[in-house]
Amino acid sequence: MIPAAFDYVRAGSAAEAISLIGQHGDEAKFLAGGHSLLPLMKLRLAAPSVLVDIGRVSDLSYIKDAGDHIAIGALTRHMDVETSAVLQEHVPLLAHAAGHVGDPQVRHRGTIGGSIAHADPASDLPATTLALGATYIAQGPNGTREIAAADFYQGFLESALAADEMLTEIRVPKMQGAGWSFQKFNRRAQDWAIVGVAAWRRNGDSGVALVNMGSTPILATSVSGALAQGASVSDAAQLAAEEAEPQSDLNASPEYRVHLAKVLVRRALEAASA
């Protein structure tokens, strides 16, 4: 299968990319690692008329210690997130989760920014960065702006990014020794999660987000709220699906997904509390 025909332009910088996408309008798409977009284009579920390749914008591939947070360039590949010593020390949940995206070949090409901008509720990193309270930096024709992860996901494959905006950086607060767990429940290792849970806990604070439990990644605020008020892990986990609207598919009914979310949130919190 090969994609429908399109025009291809390569950007040398973020500014050039934004300018190119502005010129080509709605029919244009950014191409980063291509591991979200190209599979859709091959199946002709997506057919942009122009691809703006940002894969060569090398100054957007970095992982920097920025004091209270780690700044990750949007074009940093999953493999580099997974193996980053800085992230393993300060945001181990994200490094660990990145190691569960797709398979090694996918992680060699796919980028954290591409994954987040694609806003797939079944992907691992949108939910993980959501649980971590990340901030995303978007650059547009008129400069940059910050978007809280909690405000970013607006619908199935829909984000707060404007058509002419490009995600350039992900800022993830340091976890400061918080306990954490990433629970990915799937049938084959290479697949998307049937249900996934990214969770961390430090004293009364916690962050819990769910993979594939609705049209967007889901922040399980009820769980964190209950924990903050002193609920037990198992009681709090019963609230796992309060914010979720799970779908039915080949692998799971909504009921089963809700059940799994409760079990996996409990297990994640137990692990994070250990």
Added chain:
Amino acid sequence: MKISVTVNGVVHESDVEPRTLLVHYVREVVGLTGTNIGCDTSSCGACSVHVNGEAVKSCTMLAVQADGQSITTIEGMATDGVLHPMQQAFMENHGLQCGYCTPGMVMAATSLLKENPNPTEEEVRLGLEGNLCRCTGYHNIVKSVLAAAAGQ
């Protein structure tokens, strides 16, 4: 679009449609048919090649994205008529039957050992999560990769 790609050490200058996938470029433009196509969904890994030394599914990359890059295919693994140690390990451990997944397996496995030279059996199995085989049940593929690691 004109691209210049180094394939198995040889620079190839070609003019390709932007929608040409790297796997089709390698097979049909360069003429190296050892890289196989087994699916449409980036699932099976049969088309794995190395891009700048790392395993990549060549069905999920455009040829234009490989412009200026260095590609190694299965045809570039044996040197001077001698099998690459990973190929030799697959042979000695009966890590292949029909052979269709094998080029991709060998490319994925060599990439794996580059990143993790002494993997456990579990790490080998996880490291090959993106490659499907229908013949071997993977038992001897895993054995082959462990043998190749031990022989380094």
Added chain:
Amino acid sequence: MTVTDDRPSAVLGTRLLRREDPALLTGEAKYTNDLDLPGALHLAVLRSPYAHARIVSVDLSAAQASPGVVAVYSGADLAGEWASPMPSAWAVTADMKNPAHYPLASSKVCYVGDGVACVLATSDVAARDALELIDVRYEPLPAVVDLEDALSDRVVIHDELSTNSSYTWDLKIEGTEGQVEQAFADAAFTVKERYVQQRLIPMAMEPRAVAAVPQPFGGDMVLYSATQIPHILKVMTALTLGIPEHQMRVIAPSVGGGFGSKLDVYAEELLCVALARKHRVPVRWNEERGEGTVATTHGRGQIQHVELAADADGKLTAVRIRLLADMGGYQQLITAGIPILGAFLYAGVYDLPQAYDFSCTGVYTTLTPTDAYRGAGRPEATYAIERAMDALADQMGIDPMDLRKRNFIRKEQFPYTAFTGLVYDSGDHLAAAEMAAEMADYDGTRARQKAQNVPGAKKLLGIGQASYFEMCGLAPSRVLASLNYSAGGWEAATVRILPTNKVQVVTGTAPHGQGHETAWSMIVADKLGIAPGDVDVLHSDTALAPLGLDTYGSRSLPVGGVAIAIACDKVIDKAKKIAAHQLEANEDDLDFTGGAFTVKGSPDRTMPLAAIAFEAFTAHNLPDGLEPNLEAQVTYDPPNFSWPFGTHICTVEVDTETGQVDVLQYVAVDDCGVQVNPLIVEGQVHGGVIQGLAQALYEEAAYDTDGNLKNASLAEYLVPAASDVPPITLGHTVTPSPTNQLGVKGIGEAGTIGAAPAVINAVVDALSGLGVTDVPMPASPHNVWKAIQAATNNSQGASK
């Protein structure tokens, strides 16, 4: 114990590395899609998006104008190309209903994926782009997805048949009328179970690929195809297209797995040949995975009603089987016969009196046609009996291993004439089961299970067993005749000694991953006393190997391999005449060992085969009347099936909260008779086991009620990867087959046959304390969780 480690010779039985491997490992091997065919046009097939619909109109005009397009055809346009409908070789009953169907449908489509039009273009991309421009108007009709619904004839798929039932095939044993009913009436225990063999997609890693190369002026047609059956394909293509058979040549280049899915004559093969003939240029087609999931045959697809009767000791007294087999929208090559291949095996490895009642009804649905898939009928049979044996043991409150031991056909009963009249060649089921139990620490696991599976435990341990018999080495031609199969089951071989004592072997088998070149060279090397490296094996090209019946049904070694051994004997016989002549000795006084003839008692009077080969070539000094050259051709019709057997034991842990099944250990003890190359045997078992385990835990062709395949890709149809399956512990016993000189039985399907029931028995065993008595395949987390929920709700309901 029958375990023997006697190696018949220096070569046979060794772990010789495969000669096939270097070409496959380096990309040098050419699969059909790798062939360089200058000037070839590319075929693409437009497929029905409806499971069931009338074709109202087909407008090809826009596609015809698309860049690169050479021609576009509807089904009606090509109606004149076919001398006969798509071939189907197995009319299992005289009154079987089998609708004519053609490579492209012209009036009606009967499954999603049914071809309705095709494009010839200068590139694959141009051809596929043009497909989108063909405008077909359909009148949708109701889909028939469910087997029992199909049987009701609520919607009749083929109007001309006026029913969806194609045939009912009964296994009747003369003189035993009433015995089954009596046995059930007298039984101390009976079980009545319903099992579903879900549809599976074979998913050979190489998608199908075809290329037809005509010689418009020379007259010949060469068909390259990723097929298991070049010989059968040649005959069928010639007949279907009206091409004289001697002008048809079929070549199967490297073939990337088949598992039964390439044991067929497909529309695209016939289309490529027809269009190459019509356009007088090469025409090629390569399957995309997404279209392959609907356009390549599926496997399994049965509803099984199983009843067992047993006496107070648990000894089986009768078996009654009712099958419904899902044939899909049409019959392909041997669709109807697949469940019949299992018909004789529903009593498994057990000593059953003549009280067996089997009936199978084949029904049409509006789904992809089914056909052979690894094991073909025999895994289904083994699953049914082995699951039902566990149900019986559960009812009796005894260990399933114990129940099996009470029922095994005993070693001393072989050769064993079964209730069907078939003779089981050799076996020792008890030895295999005991070896497997020891390797799996069966008793220890039972003890651990008792400690672990306490009320409230979240992780439950289960151990499951399957003991199997495989009827393979397909097949004695007379038996095939009695089953109404329209061909024989023989295999051909030629052994030719070249002047320099190198050997060419020509075989009618068609390997696609099995390593025949290596294995056959070992048989010849052993026979002739030469090095395997001096043997070349020619195959899979009907011009080089004109006679053969190809590779399926674990037949290649017990039929094709034995044919080679016999051909070697004939060559040796002829060589002996030459040796006797030249050594001036009596033939009876010559020994042939180590590749040389020696006069008994006179070790210095010797003549190596190499010298004889050259003498046979020069023909300067041969016995009177003897033809030059050393060559023998054999066609071998096996006197019996071969009967490999074994016991598999699987240990699982089930997470009752999520339904996740973890396989902790898998032990397979198989007996395929004498092993030519243990390395290859082990590989076959490994792969077979994982394919069976994948049926048990992962795979299912899932359809919606409109007949759309919901998992039509490898992203959604879950062929497991290395990360998702366990390592396998192998053991073997060796019980030679007495029916062939090599003592071999075949091993291609054994793993698949044993694995699915062993895994599911283990899962059910783990959950039995919760009241779960069955889990449907695949035992996905969701299905397991639902089974636990249902059982828990039941027991709560019961306790109220």
